Amino acid sequence: LVLSHTDMELATVNWVAYVVPIAVTTTIIISAMMARRRRRRAERSPCARPPPVAAGAPLVGVLPWLLAKGPLQVIRDAHAELGSVFTVRLLHREVTFLVGPDVSSHFYQGLDSEVSQDEVSRFTIPTFGPGVAFDVDLATRREQIRFFGDAMKPAKLRTYAGLMVREVEEYFTRWGESGMVDLKQELELLVTLVASRCLFGEEVRSKMLREAATHLRELNDGMRLVTILFPHLPIPAHRRRDRARARLGEIFSDMVRSRREAGRPVDDMLQCLIDSRYKDGRATTDTELVGMLLSALFAGQHTSSSTGTWTGARLLARANAEHLRAAVREQERVVGRYGDRVDYEVLQEMETLHRCIKEVLRLHPPAMMLLRHARRSFTVRTREGDEYEVPAGRTIASPLLIHNRLPQVYRDPERYEPGRFCPGRGEDGAGGAFSYTAFGGGRHACVGEAFAYMQIKVIWSHLLRNFEMEMVSPFPETDWNVVMPGPKGKVMLRYKRRNMSPTAK
Numbered sequence: 001l002v003l004s005h006t007d008m009e010l011a012t013v014n015w016v017a018y019v020v021p022i023a024v025t026t027t028i029i030i031s032a033m034m035a036r037r038r039r040r041r042a043e044r045s046p047c048a049r050p051p052p053v054a055a056g057a058p059l060v061g062v063l064p065w066l067l068a069k070g071p072l073q074v075i076r077d078a079h080a081e082l083g084s085v086f087t088v089r090l091l092h093r094e095v096t097f098l099v100g101p102d103v104s105s106h107f108y109q110g111l112d113s114e115v116s117q118d119e120v121s122r123f124t125i126p127t128f129g130p131g132v133a134f135d136v137d138l139a140t141r142r143e144q145i146r147f148f149g150d151a152m153k154p155a156k157l158r159t160y161a162g163l164m165v166r167e168v169e170e171y172f173t174r175w176g177e178s179g180m181v182d183l184k185q186e187l188e189l190l191v192t193l194v195a196s197r198c199l200f201g202e203e204v205r206s207k208m209l210r211e212a213a214t215h216l217r218e219l220n221d222g223m224r225l226v227t228i229l230f231p232h233l234p235i236p237a238h239r240r241r242d243r244a245r246a247r248l249g250e251i252f253s254d255m256v257r258s259r260r261e262a263g264r265p266v267d268d269m270l271q272c273l274i275d276s277r278y279k280d281g282r283a284t285t286d287t288e289l290v291g292m293l294l295s296a297l298f299a300g301q302h303t304s305s306s307t308g309t310w311t312g313a314r315l316l317a318r319a320n321a322e323h324l325r326a327a328v329r330e331q332e333r334v335v336g337r338y339g340d341r342v343d344y345e346v347l348q349e350m351e352t353l354h355r356c357i358k359e360v361l362r363l364h365p366p367a368m369m370l371l372r373h374a375r376r377s378f379t380v381r382t383r384e385g386d387e388y389e390v391p392a393g394r395t396i397a398s399p400l401l402i403h404n405r406l407p408q409v410y411r412d413p414e415r416y417e418p419g420r421f422c423p424g425r426g427e428d429g430a431g432g433a434f435s436y437t438a439f440g441g442g443r444h445a446c447v448g449e450a451f452a453y454m455q456i457k458v459i460w461s462h463l464l465r466n467f468e469m470e471m472v473s474p475f476p477e478t479d480w481n482v483v484m485p486g487p488k489g490k491v492m493l494r495y496k497r498r499n500m501s502p503t504a505k
């Protein structure tokens, strides 16, 4: 049998057409089977044991220790005694803590189908309300987070920078030539003013700002440690939370309705969210918009105002006089170069101030602990080489407060030292991914980070340029009663005006 040249080519093509897909499919199946077997073997690793369990009392676990020492000390003690992976039992729940970058990659990077937020975050539903966050399925939530992400793109941030500067300048005209203020109270109100101007422009501010600031405080105060276990427990803080949520819902519903009726596009975050579309083309509903506005305000308000207050407390502490001087000198340099102009680009040049805030967030992260639910078991290996198997169904926690103060990552970790983030030192980078987690990281990293920095920089650059300040109350303690701890009590500040403007010289 003699084949012509064309016949031979056809035969080759036919052969290739059959064999290549079969080979590719077989390779894919074999590698999938091998990966599965590797995973199973890793899960059943003879070296992997369950994480060690912190001492506790029968039935109630660490509850007595928690009441006596507070949550931070309980976790610190267990970490010191048991190492970077350990389990704490509280009443009916077991929580496995993963401390440090070496054991945290699965926590931050794992698929939502394996390490999920849903089971451990439903306690936030009474705060955020229906139609958003953990009241909706993962696909819808992802899309809503994308809407926030779009509203935080650099082009938008440029617009917000202008709004922030105007709001901050206007606010501080109320301060006299000299005086005494509670910095914490001042920044709570100012951050609400700034955030709401960027979120929904002028219309609400004049009507409801003081009221909204009070209700937001009540929402935060209503998210207590007990809320995680019993979100509907009839305690006064939960009742105030529910009343505040209902009132904020009314205010925001009115606002959304009047914006839709006005029909004129405005350049703020509300408009971005109104114009957002789900992948199937569906528009956001009024209930979702109200929930998203509230979530954005909640996510950014307390976190930013407490960071702003801690920044003041740290910079004005006597021990940190050199860091205050460095921050003031930087403002003098920036003013020398750009005069009174403060905008998105100028703010990027304030690197010293940026590091001062970043260091505040390392020592005082507003989200002190992140939680997930392990839907599948997984194995972690510590830097000492121990392997532990975390079983499916376990609550897992990343305690930021300890995680960001590890001596193997940060030199002299308890010290306020913004210089540790300078180029060349970069302690947060040298420790590997997830060494610095004040804004989370990986799959669910904060989408508001740039916005938050910008806001705090606008406030503190204004304060440093225009006022000489002294903290007259002691360095604040931390309020550990709430899920997002901030400075406790008043933070009293004495100020006197000064003028750094070049026209004043």
Ligand code: HEM
Pocket: 117, 145, 148, 295, 296, 297, 299, 300, 301, 303, 304, 307, 361, 365, 366, 367, 370, 371, 437, 438, 439, 440, 441, 443, 444, 445, 446, 447, 448, 449, 451, 452
């Ligand atoms: C100093 C200010 C802030 C801090 C310290 C902070 C911190 C965090 C942290 C730690 C997470 C991760 C949560 C987790 O993994 O479970 C997170 C997520 C998030 N943050 Fe922020 N945040 C701040 C400001 C803001 C602002 C201003 C917004 C504005 C909308 C915002 C929106 C969000 C959103 C939407 C997520 C969820 C991302 C996701 O699940 O994919 N945050 N934030």
